[in-house]
Amino acid sequence: MRSEPVVQVRDLVKRYGTKTAVNGLDLTAEAGVTAVLGPNGAGKTTTIETCEGYRRPDSGAVRVLGLDPVRQSAELRPRVGVMLQSGGVYSGARADEMLRHVAKLHAHPLDVDALMERLGLGSCGRTSYRRLSGGQQQRLALAMAVVGRPELVFLDEPTAGLDPQARRATWDLVRDLRTDGVSVILTTHYMEEAEQLADDVAIIDAGRVIAKGSPEELCKGGAENTLRFTGRPGLDVGSLLKALPADSTAAELTPGSYRVIGKVNPQLLATVTSWCAQHGVMPDRISVERHTLEDVFLELTGKELRS
Amino acid sequence: MTTATDTGTGTFTPRPGAAPLPRMIAAQAALETRMLLRNGEQLLLTVVIPTLILVLFSSVDVVDTGSGKSVDFLAPGVLALAVMSTAFTGQAIATGFERRYGVLKRLASSPLPRWALMTAKTASVLVTEVLQVILLTVIALALGWSPHGNPLAVLLLLVLGTAAFSGLGLLMAGTLKAEATLAAANLVFLLLLVGGGVIVPLDKFGGAQSVLGLLPISALSDGLRDVLQHGAGMPWGDLGILAVWAVVGLGAAGKFFRWE
16 A cells, blocks of 8 residues: 555635635545545635635645646646546446447546446446436445546545445445455445545545544543443442443432443453452343444534524 | 556556547547436437427428528528537537536646647547538438538538537637636527528528628538539638638637636
8 A cells, every 4th residue: 555645635725705614624544544524614625625626725735646736737637536426427328338339539448347336237228317316326426536547536426326236336436446456435424324435534624634543543532431320229329430430420310320431442341340240230221322422522523503 | 448457556556647548538538428318408408409490481381481492591501500509509518517617637747738628529520520510411412402502512511510509619618717608609509590591591581681692501501502403513602701711719728718
C-alpha cells in the first residue's frame, strides 16, 4: 500500500451565492476505505465533487493522488472512478451497453459480463436504464465507477435506497476493492455502513470536519459505556464498586435494577458476574451498551432534526 | 482489450489507463448514433417528417412551388430541413436531456476529454445526415427529381449549415432546462419549416422576405435550390450568412454552455 495520502484537502472553502457549503474543511484520506459521514447539507457532496474536479475551490487546496483535480484533470481522470449520487446514464441505453461503453474508454477494463453478474445485474443487461429499478440503477453506477480498474473510487451514497441484499453486495464489493488495493472514499448516512467498511471515518457538519478517526477510536471517545443487570433488590453496591476498576461507577437505579458505568470489556463483565456468584445473585437480563458510531454522530451533530 | 474475470482477490487490482483517443471518440460517436436512431421521437423528426413532406407535396399540388416540377423545388428544401432536424432540433433535445440526467457530468469524469465528446457528437450528427441525404435523394429521384450543379457547393452548404445549426442547438441545450429546450426546439423547427423557404417559397411572404432570407434555414434551402435546381455556381451570399450564424452560434455555445 502507498504511504502518501490518496486525498488531501486543506482549508477548503466553497460558496454557492451567499450560502457557504464548505467552510475551511481539512481532510486527509490514506489508502484504504474512508467514510465521510454527515447530516444532509453538511457539505459531503460538495467536498467529494471538488475532489472529482467538478467544482473549483473558492479557496484552499485539493490534491487527489498528488494531483490538482481541475488543472491536472486529464492525468487524473483515468486513475479515478466516480459514482454520482444519481443519474449519469443515457435514459435509452441498455445497462450492459452503457457499462461496455465506459469500459471502452479505458485501456485495461474489467470483464463486463463478470462484473454485471457479480453485482446482480446479469439478468437485466438488455433492460434500458429508465426501466431499471432504483437499486439496479445504483449498482450500474457503481459498476461504471470500478470497470476501468482505478486506483481510487469516489462513491457518493452508494447504498442509498438499496434493499438489504443489494446493500450486502455493495459492501462485499467495497471490501474486495480494499483487499485488492483500491482506495475508496464514500459518503453515507448509514452509521452501520461506516462501521462495517471504513478504516477511517470523517464526520462533517456545517462544512467542516468535526471528528476523524477509525470507528473504534471514535466510539472510544465521549461518554462511557454501560452495563446493566437485574437481581435481588438491596445488594451491597459498595462492595461491587470495590471489585471494579477505579474509574467505574455502580448504582441501584430502581430496586433490583443495577447499572455499572465504565470501560466495558470482557474483564469488567467477568468481574461483575463473579461478584454476583460470590453473593449468590443470579444477574438476570444482563446487558452491555457500548457506544456506537451513531451515538458519537448524534452527540457531535446534535439530535434535533434539521431541514 | 485486457480483461480480468471474477475470481475473488486480484480482480480489482488497479490497472488504470485511458483508451487511445481514436477508440474513445469512435465508441462515443457510435453510442450517440445508436441512441439517436433508437429514439422514436427523434426518428419522427429526422426521417418521417422530411420524407412525408417530400412525398406528399411532390405528388399533391397544394403548395404553389413556381414553374417546373415541384420535386425540383422541394428536394433542396427538404435536404435543408433534414440538416436542421438533426443538427439543431435533434441535437438540442438529446443534449438537453443528457445534461439533465447527468450524462454529460458523468462523462466529464471519464477519460474522454470534453473536446473529444463534442467531436463524437459532431460525427454522430454527420453520420445521421449522410443516412438522411441518401434516403431523401433516393426518394426524390424516384419522384422524378433531376438535380444539377456543383457537388462541392452542395457539400459546403451542408457542412456550414450543420455548423450553424449545431451551434444554435448546443447553445439552447446548454443554457435552458431540458423541458424548455424540448418545447423551444420543436417550436423553432415548426416556424422555420413554414417560414424558411422549405416548402413555401419566400416570395409569398411579401415584405418580410428580406428578413426571413437571413435565417439559417432560408440561406441553406435557398443556396441548395440555387445550385441543385438552377445549376448556379458557389452561392457565396448564402454561404456567408451560414458562416456568420456558425461563428455566432458556436461562439455563444462555447461561452455559455453549462455542463450540469
